[in-house]
Structures are given as C-alpha cells and as structure tokens.
Amino acid sequence: MQITTQILQKLHKIVGETFVFTDQETCNHYGHDETEDYIFPPNVVVKPANAYQVSEILKVANQHKIPTTPIGARTGLSGGALSIYQGIGMSMERFNKILNIDEKNLQVTVEPAVITQVLREAVAEKGLFYPPDPSSQGSCWIGGNVAENAGGARAVKYGVTKDYVLNLEVVLATGEIIWTGANTLKNSTGYNLTQLMVGSEGTLGIITKIVMKLLPKVTHNVLMLVPFYQANQACKAVSAIFRAGIIPSALEFMERDAIDWTLKFNNTININIKDNIQAHLLIEVDGNYPEILLQEAEKIMNVVEEFETDEILFADNEEQKNTLWKMRRSVAEAVKANSIYKEEDTVVPRYELPKLLSGIKEIGAKYGFKSVCYGHAGDGNLHVNIIKGDMTNNNWNTQVTRGIREIFELTVSLKGTLSGEHGIGLVQKNYMDIAFSKTHLELMERIKFVFDPNNILNPGKIFPDEF
Amino acid sequence: MQITTQILQKLHKIVGETFVFTDQETCNHYGHDETEDYIFPPNVVVKPANAYQVSEILKVANQHKIPTTPIGARTGLSGGALSIYQGIGMSMERFNKILNIDEKNLQVTVEPAVITQVLREAVAEKGLFYPPDPSSQGSCWIGGNVAENAGGARAVKYGVTKDYVLNLEVVLATGEIIWTGANTLKNSTGYNLTQLMVGSEGTLGIITKIVMKLLPKVTHNVLMLVPFYQANQACKAVSAIFRAGIIPSALEFMERDAIDWTLKFNNTININIKDNIQAHLLIEVDGNYPEILLQEAEKIMNVVEEFETDEILFADNEEQKNTLWKMRRSVAEAVKANSIYKEEDTVVPRYELPKLLSGIKEIGAKYGFKSVCYGHAGDGNLHVNIIKGDMTNNNWNTQVTRGIREIFELTVSLKGTLSGEHGIGLVQKNYMDIAFSKTHLELMERIKFVFDPNNILNPGKIFPDEF
Numbered sequence: 001m002q003i004t005t006q007i008l009q010k011l012h013k014i015v016g017e018t019f020v021f022t023d024q025e026t027c028n029h030y031g032h033d034e035t036e037d038y039i040f041p042p043n044v045v046v047k048p049a050n051a052y053q054v055s056e057i058l059k060v061a062n063q064h065k066i067p068t069t070p071i072g073a074r075t076g077l078s079g080g081a082l083s084i085y086q087g088i089g090m091s092m093e094r095f096n097k098i099l100n101i102d103e104k105n106l107q108v109t110v111e112p113a114v115i116t117q118v119l120r121e122a123v124a125e126k127g128l129f130y131p132p133d134p135s136s137q138g139s140c141w142i143g144g145n146v147a148e149n150a151g152g153a154r155a156v157k158y159g160v161t162k163d164y165v166l167n168l169e170v171v172l173a174t175g176e177i178i179w180t181g182a183n184t185l186k187n188s189t190g191y192n193l194t195q196l197m198v199g200s201e202g203t204l205g206i207i208t209k210i211v212m213k214l215l216p217k218v219t220h221n222v223l224m225l226v227p228f229y230q231a232n233q234a235c236k237a238v239s240a241i242f243r244a245g246i247i248p249s250a251l252e253f254m255e256r257d258a259i260d261w262t263l264k265f266n267n268t269i270n271i272n273i274k275d276n277i278q279a280h281l282l283i284e285v286d287g288n289y290p291e292i293l294l295q296e297a298e299k300i301m302n303v304v305e306e307f308e309t310d311e312i313l314f315a316d317n318e319e320q321k322n323t324l325w326k327m328r329r330s331v332a333e334a335v336k337a338n339s340i341y342k343e344e345d346t347v348v349p350r351y352e353l354p355k356l357l358s359g360i361k362e363i364g365a366k367y368g369f370k371s372v373c374y375g376h377a378g379d380g381n382l383h384v385n386i387i388k389g390d391m392t393n394n395n396w397n398t399q400v401t402r403g404i405r406e407i408f409e410l411t412v413s414l415k416g417t418l419s420g421e422h423g424i425g426l427v428q429k430n431y432m433d434i435a436f437s438k439t440h441l442e443l444m445e446r447i448k449f450v451f452d453p454n455n456i457l458n459p460g461k462i463f464p465d466e467f
Numbered sequence: 468m469q470i471t472t473q474i475l476q477k478l479h480k481i482v483g484e485t486f487v488f489t490d491q492e493t494c495n496h497y498g499h500d501e502t503e504d505y506i507f508p509p510n511v512v513v514k515p516a517n518a519y520q521v522s523e524i525l526k527v528a529n530q531h532k533i534p535t536t537p538i539g540a541r542t543g544l545s546g547g548a549l550s551i552y553q554g555i556g557m558s559m560e561r562f563n564k565i566l567n568i569d570e571k572n573l574q575v576t577v578e579p580a581v582i583t584q585v586l587r588e589a590v591a592e593k594g595l596f597y598p599p600d601p602s603s604q605g606s607c608w609i610g611g612n613v614a615e616n617a618g619g620a621r622a623v624k625y626g627v628t629k630d631y632v633l634n635l636e637v638v639l640a641t642g643e644i645i646w647t648g649a650n651t652l653k654n655s656t657g658y659n660l661t662q663l664m665v666g667s668e669g670t671l672g673i674i675t676k677i678v679m680k681l682l683p684k685v686t687h688n689v690l691m692l693v694p695f696y697q698a699n700q701a702c703k704a705v706s707a708i709f710r711a712g713i714i715p716s717a718l719e720f721m722e723r724d725a726i727d728w729t730l731k732f733n734n735t736i737n738i739n740i741k742d743n744i745q746a747h748l749l750i751e752v753d754g755n756y757p758e759i760l761l762q763e764a765e766k767i768m769n770v771v772e773e774f775e776t777d778e779i780l781f782a783d784n785e786e787q788k789n790t791l792w793k794m795r796r797s798v799a800e801a802v803k804a805n806s807i808y809k810e811e812d813t814v815v816p817r818y819e820l821p822k823l824l825s826g827i828k829e830i831g832a833k834y835g836f837k838s839v840c841y842g843h844a845g846d847g848n849l850h851v852n853i854i855k856g857d858m859t860n861n862n863w864n865t866q867v868t869r870g871i872r873e874i875f876e877l878t879v880s881l882k883g884t885l886s887g888e889h890g891i892g893l894v895q896k897n898y899m900d901i902a903f904s905k906t907h908l909e910l911m912e913r914i915k916f917v918f919d920p921n922n923i924l925n926p927g928k929i930f931p932d933e934f
C-alpha cells in the first residue's frame with residue numbers, strides 16, 4: 001500500500017499535522033496488540049479528535065480505497081486492531097471523555113477511548129454500576145469492548161457489553177454519521193443496527209459515542225475459592241450451582257497449571273495450594289443484603305461439596321478478595337511470560353464444560369501440545385491457552401492449527417461456538433467455516449458490503465480467506 | 468395478486484391439500500390482527516408443519532415473486548401479520564411444540580406457535596423462569612414475541628424478548644435454512660444475526676425454532692398499588708425509585724381514565740378509587756427472600772410518598788394480586804370496547820415521562836383528541852390510546868395523524884423512539900422518518916435486500932411508503 005503525498009496532505013488538513021504520523025517507530029507501536037507476537041504496522045497513524053474528523057478521513061479513505069483500521073487500547077486477543085493490509089491506522093485515543101453520567105435515567109454517554117475501569121469507577125462514585133469487567137479492564141477501552149462484545153467475570157449474572165449498549169454514534173465508511181438507535185431500554189423500531197454494530201470488530205463503522213445503561217450500585221459481595229481434587233468435577237459443579245437456583249455474580253474456573261504459573265509469575269500473591277488439588281472455582285455472590293449473601297454462600301458450599309472439594313477458602317476482607325481476583329486476572333499474563341502460546345476463547349452451554357475440557361486434553365495429546373485452561377465457567381466460556389514450550393516451529397504451525405480446528409469442531413458439536421468474548425479478528429477467521437455455512441458467511445459478507453462497499457474498514461478480519 | 472392453479476398445485480404438493488385454504492372465510496380470518504379494525508386477507512392461507520415445508524413454500528414464492536406474510540397468533544398491535552399485498556398468508560400454527568426444556572443448561576428450545584403463557588408455565592413446572600410477559604401472554608405466541616421484540620411488565624427488571632433469545636432457526640427468503648448463532652450465553656463470533664432477526668417483524672426470514680435462556684425460578688413477590696393525586700407526580704416517582712437503588716420487577720403506570728374504563732368494562736374487578744386520584748403506579752418487587760422484599764417495599768413507600776400519594780394498597784394474597792394484574796392487563800381491551808382508537812407505543816428515557824405525558828395532553832388539546840395513557844413506566848414505555856369518541860371521520864384521519872406525528876417528534880426529541888415493544892409494522896411505518904435519516908433507512912432497506920432480494924417477505928411493513 002502506498003500513501004501518496006497528496007493523501008497525506010489531505011489528512012494533515014483534516015486533523016492537523018501534529019496528529020499524523022508516518023515514522024516507523026510510531027507505525028510499529030500501533031501495529032501490535034496483545035495477540036501473540038503479531039506486528040502489522042499501518043503506513044500512517046492518524047489521530048482524529050471528533051466524529052467530523054473521522055468522517056472526513058473515511059471520505060478520503062473511501063475515495064482512494066485505502067484500508068483503514070480503527071485502533072483502540074491494543075489489548076485485544078484476536079488481532080482485531082492490526083493493520084494487516086497497512087493503510088491508515090486510526091487511533092481513537094483522543095476520544096477519551098465521559099460526556100455525561102445521567103443519574104436521572106441511569107445512563108452514561110461515553111467516548112470510545114475511556115478505559116473501562118475508569119468508566120466503572122466514575123459511575124460508582126455516583127452510586128451507579130457498570131457491570132462488564134474484562135480482565136484487562138485496567139487498560140482496555142470501552143470502545144474496544146463494544147467492538148469485540150467483551151465479557152468478563154461478572155457477565156454470568158449481569159451480561160456482556162452488548163447488554164448495556166443502548167445507542168451508538170457511528171461514522172459509516174462513506175462518511176455519514178448516524179445514531180443507531182435511541183436512548184431507551186426498549187426499542188422495537190426497525191432493524192437493530194445497535195446490536196449489529198456491537199461485536200462487528202470495526203468492520204461496519206467507526207464508533208464515536210456510546211450510550212450505555214447503568215444499574216444502581218450493588219453494595220456487598222462474598223467471595224470464595226473452592227479447591228477440587230479433579231478438574232472435571234469442578235466443571236460439573238458449575239451447572240449444579242445454577243440448578244440449585246443461584247446466580248453467582250462470578251463463577252471462574254482455573255486449572256492447576258494456571259494457578260501454579262500465576263503464583264510463580266507473581267510472587268506477591270500469597271496462596272497455598274495443596275499438591276492434590278487439580279482445579280479451583282472462584283465464586284462470588286453479590287447483593288445489598290449481607291445476611292442473604294451468607295445464606296447463598298452456604299447453599300453454594302452445600303452444592304459444590306458434592307463434587308469432592310477440599311477446604312473452601314472464604315475471603316475475609318477486601319485485601320483477600322483483591323488477592324484472589326489478582327490471581328485470576330494474572331493467569332493470561334503469567335502464561336504469556338512462560339511460553340509462546342495461542343489463546344482460544346471457546347464457549348459452550350455450561351453443562352458441556354466437562355466434555356469440552358476433557359476433549360481439549362485428548363486433542364492436545366493427539367497433536368502433541370499442552371494446554372492451560374481457565375475462564376468464565378459460569379458462562380461456559382473457557383479460555384484455552386495452547387503452550388508452545390519446546391515444540392518445533394514446524395509442529396507449532398501445522399499440528400497446532402489442526403488441533404485448534406478440532407477443538408472448535410468440538411465446541412460447535414456441543415452447540416457452542418468459536419469465541420465467547422474475544423472476537424474473531426485475524427487469528428480465528430479461518431475457522432469460521434466450522435461455525436457457519438457458506439450461505440451464512442455470504443449473508444454476513446453482503447451485510448459488510450451494505451455498510452462498506454469498498455471494503456476499507458478493517459479489511460481481512462472476521463471473514464475466512466476463502467469460502 | 469393472482470395465485471395461479473399451478474402455484475396452488477405446488478403448495479398442495481408441499482404441505483398437502485388439507486393445509487391450503489383459498490375460501491374467503493379462512494382468508495378473512497387470517498387477514499386481521501388486533502390492530503384497529505384492519506382487514507387484509509391473503510389470497511391463500513398455507514399451514515406448513517416444519518422448516519423444510521417453509522423452505523419449499525418460500526422457494527415457490529421467491530420464484531414467482533409472491534408476497535408472503537408469516538402469521539402468528541394475530542394479537543399484534545402494529546399490523547405486522549396483515550397480508551397487505553395479499554399473496555400467501557403463512558400461518559405458523561402447526562409449529563406448536565416445546566421441543567426441549569434443558570434443565571442442565573437453563574435453556575428451552577421452542578417452536579414459534581407456542582403460547583407465551585404456556586411456555587412460561589411449562590418451564591415454571593421445572594423450577595425455571597421465562598420472564599417476558601406481554602399483556603397478551605395468554606394468547607400471543609412466542610414467535611410473534613421474537614418477531615416484534617415484545618416486552619411486558621417484567622421487562623423493567625428482566626429485559627425484553629431479545630434478552631432471552633440465544634439462537635434461531637430461520638428459513639431465508641431463498642429457502643436456505645440457517646441457525647443464526649449458538650446455544651451460548653456469550654457469543655463474539657461474526658455479526659449478530661440473531662439480534663438482527665429479533666424485532667425484524669418477519670421481513671428478513673421465517674423463524675422456525677427458538678433457543679432461549681431461562682433463569683432459576685423466583686419464589687416471592689410483593690405487589691402494591693400507589694394512588695397519586697396528580698399524574699405527573701406519579702411519572703416523577705418512577706425515576707426516583709431507581710435512583711434510590713431499587714429495581715422493581717414491575718412498575719406500571721395507569722391514568723385515572725384507564726382505570727375507570729377498565730372497572731366499567733370488567734365488573735368482576737372490585738377496587739375502590741377515590742375521586743381525587745388522577746393516576747396509579749402498580750409496583751412489584753420480587754426475589755427469594757420475603758423479609759428482604761418487605762424492606763424493599765418499605766423503601767419504595769418512603770420514596771413515592773414524596774410525590775403526594777394517597778393510601779397505598781398492599782396486595783395481601785394471591786387473589787388480590789391477580790385482581791390488580793387483571794385490572795392492569797384489561798386496560799387495552801376496555802379502551803377498545805369503549806371507542807374506536809389508535810394505540811401508539813411511545814418510549815423515552817424514564818425520567819422524561821412527565822414531559823412526555825404532559826406533551827401528549829397538549830398535543831391532544833391542539834388537535835382535538837382525547838387520550839388514555841398507561842404502560843410500562845419503569846421502562847419509559849407509555850402506551851397512548853387515542854380515542855375517536857365523537858370525532859368526525861375526517862378529523863380522525865387528518866388531525867389525529869398530525870397529532871401522532873407531533874407525539875413521535877416529541878418522543879424523539881426526548882431521545883426516545885416510536886415503538887418500545889409493539890413494532891412498527893403497518894401503522895407506524897410512515898412515521899419512521901422522524902426517528903431515522905434517509906441514510907439510515909437506506910441502510911436498513913439494503914439489509915432487507917441482502918436477506919430478501921425479491922421483497923417477498925412481509926412487504927409493505929417497517930419502511931415508509933416514500934423516503
């Protein structure tokens with residue numbers, strides 16, 4: 001891809017010279033996210049300040065058919081923000097304001113580059129609650145959360161990002177600016193373009209404002225760590241908790257290895273794990289009435305003890321709670337520090353978790369790879385970290401790809417799918433044929449064409465190279 | 468429209484002669500729903516038994532460009548099921564089975580012609596909870612609920628139909644059969660065709676199976692009827708309840724007239740309303756711990772009493788609860804029995820309700836019509852029944868149309884929209900320009916074209932006649 005001087009001049013005119021970058025260092029910086037070790041730098045990085053500038057940039061890109069990739073916090077795990085066909089990398093970083101916390105309607109209007117945790121804390125100060133909490137909440141942006149339909153630990157009770165998005169200001173590939181819906185809790189007015197946009201990974205438009213619903217703040221929670229002698233028993237316990245009539249506010253699964261690697265990686269986390277423990281569930285219940293939470297915790301205890309548990313640890317204070325959450329949230333980073341790896345974001349109906357877990361191990365044995373599994377078990381959402389370890393590069397590129405394909409075939413056969421919360425992006429796109437027929441993929445492709453006739457918006461994502 | 472003998476023979480071959488009807492009585496029967504007094508009979512009524520037959524019918528319809536309207540329970544209030552261009556009326560009535568209540572995953576797979584209340588009761592027997600409860604739940608079908616994205620009283624806490632739909636089996640206009648998603652609680656795998664299909668009013672495909680998530684059953688509730696001296700004060704109280712940190716499981720508003728007409732219409736409802744009461748809120752809280760519900764009810768009482776209430780009535784037993792709900796649910800029918808009327812399904816952010824209500828009254832005064840307002844105030848969803856009374860036909864057709872246009876302009880200016888839960892269908896389509904720009908409507912139209920290139924599926928709905 002070539003960006004001509006003439007195009008650069010147009011970009012300068014739109015955003016000002018100080019917000020256009022063509023030096024290699026900047027382009028490299030914006031060319032990677034948290035997905036493996038991929039680097040795909042754009043030819044030029046542009047940093048617009050408002051929807052009008054985004055619109056003008058897209059008009060230029062559309063006229064000259066320049067690939068344009070919206071770039072967020074680059075914490076993504078599916079390569080959604082990588083400029084794989086170069087062109088314009090549009091960093092959204094200047095869209096960093098919380099525009100309005102509407103306490104009267106329990107809504108917030110926010111720009112896409114606000115850090116998720118910053119948003120959560122800002123609304124909490126007003127007594128309000130934005131539940132979605134991806135593990136990367138301290139660094140990811142709300143716009144990326146919308147683009148990938150991010151989840152997090154609290155999704156099991158409170159839903160994922162999509163469940164909070166009411167309305168979006170979107171700049172279309174052709175430069176028009178629309179609001180997708182209305183600022184209402186209910187809406188049966190035409191096709192749901194809001195939900196079509198959520199999770200579309202920057203391929204249908206560029207989001208410049210987000211209206212989200214909020215809940216009243218929840219005041220109390222109880223957190224417990226349940227050790228199991230067998231990983232499959234832990235998986236089975238997950239479904240039993242719901243069948244007992246309880247909806248926990250978090251229900252996380254960690255394999256033994258996930259914890260071992262985490263404790264090795266971060267020696268500030270001080271938890272003692274017995275040798276005979278193979279997996280843990282981290283379980284939280286929340287609400288406004290502490291006495292009820294203790295009753296619910298007891299009910300959960302009675303349920304899980306049917307599945308051969310060791311002594312259950314209750315977090316006594318905020319510090320212990322933070323330690324347990326830190327352990328859970330450090331798993332990905334710990335695995336990354338330990339070895340080259342690939343992370344798959346499998347999801348199945350929650351009762352199928354034991355079958356998924358044992359299937360993954362069998363597939364790993366067949367193709368010669370080790371995996372570390374953990375994730376949001378309450379949602380049936382298991383993150384599978386496939387470890388390179390001392391595998392040859394050749395096996396890593398051939399055997400592992402075959403193994404991943406089998407893992408996804410397994411998830412789909414269990415009525416699950418490829419990604420629960422990370423998106424398809426670059427690295428899962430060539431598995432899409434497992435989940436969708438040719439007819440289905442063509443429908444999606446034609447929808448893409450409706451929004452983006454010249455295929456300039458984040459090209460090379462979601463859709464398989466051939467179908 | 469002409470249905471030739473040749474086409475009839477093809478239909479006979481697909482579904483069997485006994486399931487094809489061309490007599491006027493049957494066609495008239497399937498030509499109306501609950502929308503005003505409209506009758507638009509199809510030329511032929513066909514009753515397929517399975518997705519394969521639907522597919523074969525659509526292949527014929529698509530080849531011969533025959534308008535085809537899916538017909539549900541015909542309880543709709545926006546004319547979605549009316550065969551306004553004649554052609555084939557496809558009654559879905561034989562799709563009447565609950566296929567699987569999956570207690571292990573808290574999911575249900577259901578065909579579209581199952582009555583919503585039948586579904587709710589069937590899952591309740593297994594200790595499970597399907598929350599959406601449109602007022603017509605005793606007669607409407609779950610397929611129609613999905614097509615129109617129906618709501619109901621419990622939506623304020625539990626969400627609307629869309630929040631429970633995980634996956635849909637859909638027959639496309641061209642006859643292909645797809646599943647839109649996966650049976651999972653989270654899904655970031657390609658564009659969200661499931662949510663695009665929900666609320667698309669039969670214009671994008673014909674739904675033949677629905678996978679929905681369920682919740683564990685909730686065991687207790689407290690119901691209270693709060694009388695207000697002023698309607699606007701009742702509206703103001705709505706937002707205050709949420710700001711106090713409480714999410715009621717129902718929060719319904721009824722104007723004085725709505726109750727008067729209902730009590731006159733149904734003399735089995737025995738409630739005494741004082742002369743100086745102008746509006747009521749019917750408020751329910753639910754949960755599994757009765758002692759907590761009493762605390763919450765007391766909190767609500769303290770909040771609403773700030774807004775000049777008369778004595779609050781607590782329902783003491785199931786019978787009283789049923790009476791109060793019967794009163795609320797009979798309003799629409801009572802208004803219908805009293806006069807020719809038009810019902811508009813306005814929705815705004817809930818704090819804007821007082822402005823909406825007083826605006827509606829002003830607009831009514833300007834154009835000379837009376838309105839009776841009631842609805843799901845917790846969602847900001849106000850049903851506006853415009854009464855013909857002794858208006859001339861001429862004024863009814865001209866002045867009221869202008870008035871409705873102003874009402875919708877008001878809702879949109881308050882960041883609301885045209886329909887909260889009834890859909891656009893036939894009767895609201897020519898107001899769509901108020902909510903959407905030409906660009907936006909064209910996007911929707913091109914999406915329609917992706918799914919239905921010959922415009923055979925429920926033509927003449929949603930989109931304005933000109934834009």
